[in-house]
Amino acid sequence: MRGIVKRILDLTVSSFLLVVLSPVLGLIALAILLTSGRPVLFRQTRPGLHAKPFVLLKFRTMTSGRNANGELLPDGDRITRLGRFLRRSSLDELPELWNVLKGQMSLVGPRPLLMRYLDYFTETESKRFQALPGVTGLAQIKGRNDLSWDDRLSWDVEYTQKASAWLDLRILFVTALRVVRQSGVQVNPGASMLDLDASRKQTVGKSDP
DSSP states (O other): OOHHHHHHHHHHHHHHHHHHHHHEEEEHHHHHHHHHOSOEEEEEEEEOGGGGGEEEEEEOOBBBBBOTTOOEEEEEEEHHHHHEEEHHTTTTTTHHHHHHHSSSSSEEEOOOOOGGGGOOOTTTTGGGGGSEEEOOOHHHHTTTGGSOHHHHHHHHHHHHHHHHHHHHHHHHHHHHHHHTTTTTTTTTTGGSSOOHHHHHHHHHHHHHH
């Protein structure tokens, strides 16, 4: 029953927001097109429910700049001025409402991470895939990118164990406050923390004799 109620909420809210915010979506798309060119949307395969891959949609915030060897420049060097604004305001996340409408994501759930991280989750942490990934989640209101990976994934698992309509509404309310205040947002998270795979490899390396 809860799954049905959650899906109805997802459909209702995502549909409403996509319609109401369509002028904003159009203006952002036009701004990206004029300043960075195509594509307007960033598409990336992410693990969803039960780790099944799906294509995540976001507004593009970085260029495809490369160095002399043809390698992509660091994220911090590729984020555009518009991209920084979109990330600070969380507007880059708006296209994910389409993922919610399609049933690939929910408004609330563990954030969809990278496919290459799949081999680095513990058995307990893998329980995060028992829920649809979310536009926002429990880890996001507990500290977002300020949390360590262990804490982030622990909150994700706790959400899957304690999920309820009341908890979802609380997470959405706190998320809205954080978006308005632009608190807990890091434009370039990679500058302050290692990727999960790099972090876990480093931990294993330190524990080796």
